[in-house]
Amino acid sequence: MHRRQFLRYLVAATLAMGPSNALAFFGSPKLTESDKALVKGLLIIDAHAHPDRYLIGTKSRDNASSLEAIKELGMAACAFAALGDTVAATRGHTTGTDYQLTKIQLDFWMDDIVKSGKVKLVKAASDIPKSTGHGYVPGAILSVEGGDALSGNPDRVNDFHACGVRMITLVHLGSNELGESMATSQGTGLTPKGCKAVERMQETGVLVDVAHASALTLKHVGQISRRPIVDSHTHPCSVPEESRCGRLRTWQGMETVARTGGVVCTWPMGDSRRSKRETFQDWAREIAEMKKRIGMEHIGLGTDGGGGLPGFIRGYRDVRDLVHLVKAMQDEGFTRAEISAYMGGNFFRVLQKSIG
Numbered sequence: 001m002h003r004r005q006f007l008r009y010l011v012a013a014t015l016a017m018g019p020s021n022a023l024a025f026f027g028s029p030k031l032t033e034s035d036k037a038l039v040k041g042l043l044i045i046d047a048h049a050h051p052d053r054y055l056i057g058t059k060s061r062d063n064a065s066s067l068e069a070i071k072e073l074g075m076a077a078c079a080f081a082a083l084g085d086t087v088a089a090t091r092g093h094t095t096g097t098d099y100q101l102t103k104i105q106l107d108f109w110m111d112d113i114v115k116s117g118k119v120k121l122v123k124a125a126s127d128i129p130k131s132t133g134h135g136y137v138p139g140a141i142l143s144v145e146g147g148d149a150l151s152g153n154p155d156r157v158n159d160f161h162a163c164g165v166r167m168i169t170l171v172h173l174g175s176n177e178l179g180e181s182m183a184t185s186q187g188t189g190l191t192p193k194g195c196k197a198v199e200r201m202q203e204t205g206v207l208v209d210v211a212h213a214s215a216l217t218l219k220h221v222g223q224i225s226r227r228p229i230v231d232s233h234t235h236p237c238s239v240p241e242e243s244r245c246g247r248l249r250t251w252q253g254m255e256t257v258a259r260t261g262g263v264v265c266t267w268p269m270g271d272s273r274r275s276k277r278e279t280f281q282d283w284a285r286e287i288a289e290m291k292k293r294i295g296m297e298h299i300g301l302g303t304d305g306g307g308g309l310p311g312f313i314r315g316y317r318d319v320r321d322l323v324h325l326v327k328a329m330q331d332e333g334f335t336r337a338e339i340s341a342y343m344g345g346n347f348f349r350v351l352q353k354s355i356g
């Protein structure tokens with residue numbers, strides 16, 4: 001950040017929060033004893049992030065989720081999402097198939113943090129630690145963002161499941177053999193191979209993630225799902241036309257997720273263009289609106305930390321700053337039980353019903 005940008009940012013932050021609070025938002029977040037007390041006892045699970053990932057041909061675009069920050073916050077578990085469409089994301093400047101490149105990323109986490117005991121591999125929801133006191137080990141939910149890695153072959157679902165993967169985002173940056181991405185929607189929705197993949201995932205115990213999926217792809221998934229699904233990282237779009245929503249989810253789309261018993265997870269993305277979502281208070285107010293429209297039990301947290309969001313809620317640096325969301329939710333009138341449901345309780349229920 002240049003000096004002038006920094007000063008502009010400081011002025012904006014100061015106006016929004018008052019001078020003493022604003023200064024606390026610069027540098028690396030450090031939790032105070034009262035911050036720790038505020039999140040103590042909450043079940044926090046991040047449904048989508050890329051902490052400390054192995055980079056193939058792409059630069060790390062932010063450091064908003066790391067094992068260090070996860071542990072300091074006391075997060076019980078976090079999704080560790082490998083990129084399933086590396087070939088397209090790097091415009092072919094990589095050697096190997098998406099399947100191979102995804103395996104490399106998953107193996108990196110297995111060798112680096114799972115085998116050394118720094119995280120506990122979440123094979124079933126019961127692997128998620130109940131308490132996050134001193135010396136606890138956070139759970140890692142291995143996931144694949146982009147069903148491109150399946151190459152349209154449902155047997156690969158079993159293969160990834162055997163490698164510890166418990167969640168697959170069907171589509172990512174572009175449409176693939178399974179279905180259409182929001183970015184490249186032409187009105188074809190879920191393909192026959194996509195149907196087979198969804199069926200196999202729900203038989204095997206792999207959670208279906210519809211983040212990035214076009215409205216029609218989501219609708220088709222909703223029609224065939226026998227288990228709850230998740231939209232792991234998004235926020236509500238204020239207009240009903242999908243073509244004007246970019247990466248955001250329409251209310252109709254969120255209702256489809258809710259009807260499966262699933263969860264729509266929201267992230268710390270700052271957004272003044274499509275919705276007024278600039279402060280922690282705006283984020284909390286949005287959760288209140290979602291509670292009214294789709295029900296408290298269908299809302300969760302998915303930060304996309306490490307995924308390169310174009311901008312953050314003012315003052316958000318990494319997952320440790322979720323303490324400010326907890327404060328904002330309290331101010332908005334949410335009960336402790338509701339805050340815990342949003343932060344991880346609802347996603348835990350979906351995991352239990354999907355992966356066992």
Ligand SMILES: [Zn+2]
Binds near residue numbers: 145212304
């Ligand atoms: Zn994503």
